[in-house]
Amino acid sequence: MDEDPNRLVIATRNAHKTQEIREMIGDCFEVVDVTAFPDLPEVEETGTTFLENATLKALAISRELEGLVLSDDSGLEVDALDGRPGVWSSSFGGEEGNHAKNNERMMREMAGIAERSARFRCVMVLARGGEVLAHFDGSVEGRILDEPSGAGGFGYDPLFAPEGHDRSFAELGAEVKNGMSHRGRALAKVVAWLGDKG
Incomplete structure (x- = not known):
């Protein structure tokens, strides 16, 4: 397959994640994910970080x-x-990718706990031809709410209120979330790095 310098392949099958990245990266690249290449193998995530x-x-x-x-x-x-x-965030509730079960377990484990500080953390790795070019990180501090609130976003968004806000990521909407999220902060570093490299 010919290399397309304007294509960025996201190594995920998570449509929500791909859409977030597509919205944040704008017109710099054509963003696709591995669902566009059905013959690609599943990658087992055996790391502990x-x-x-x-x-x-x-x-x-x-x-x-x-x-x-x-x-x-x-x-x-x-x-x-x-x-x-x-x-293990995506399988916390016992079933990979089941957001409802993950949130239910989170509420059970946090029941009656006053200390509710938490953060979303993201690490991104850029690679080409089997070599790592660079890695980037981003995080956003906040707290776990007593119960889910809002219908937007995905994952733990209904239970997480970012620092400085009383509402959850699920209530704040994509534009606000993408401007401050862990993924947005890591991706801003990716875009800056790519810009420096031309």
């Missing part, structure tokens, strides 16, 4: 495709839970 998992995905996909590949591993770290769920 966001960086390890993001690197695994970026390297595996960049060995299979020409051009730039961007991977992301992100999750929620809750101080009262000793940083959990962390890299």
Whole structure:
């Protein structure tokens, strides 16, 4: 496959994540994800840190495709839970990618706990041809709400209120969230790096 310098492949099958990145990156690149390449293998996320998992995905996909590949591993770290769920955020409720079960478990574990500080953390890895070009990180501090609020966003967004706000990410809307989110902050560094490299 010929390399398209304006294409950025996101190493995910999560349509919500791809759409967020597409909205944030604007017209700089044509953003596609691995669902556009059905023959690509599934990448097992066996790392114990966001960086390890993001690197695994970026390297595996960049060995299979020409051009730039961007991977992301992100999750929620809750101080009262000793940083959990962390890299296991998407399976916290016992079923991979089941947001409702993840949020239900979070509410159970946080019931009656006054200390509710938490953060979303994201690590992105940019790779080409099986080599890591650079990695980037972003985080946003906030707190866990007593119950879900709002219908927007995905994942833990209904339970997370970012610092300086009383409303959850799910209530604040995509434009506000993307301007301050962990993924938005990491992606801004990606875009700046790509701009410096021309």
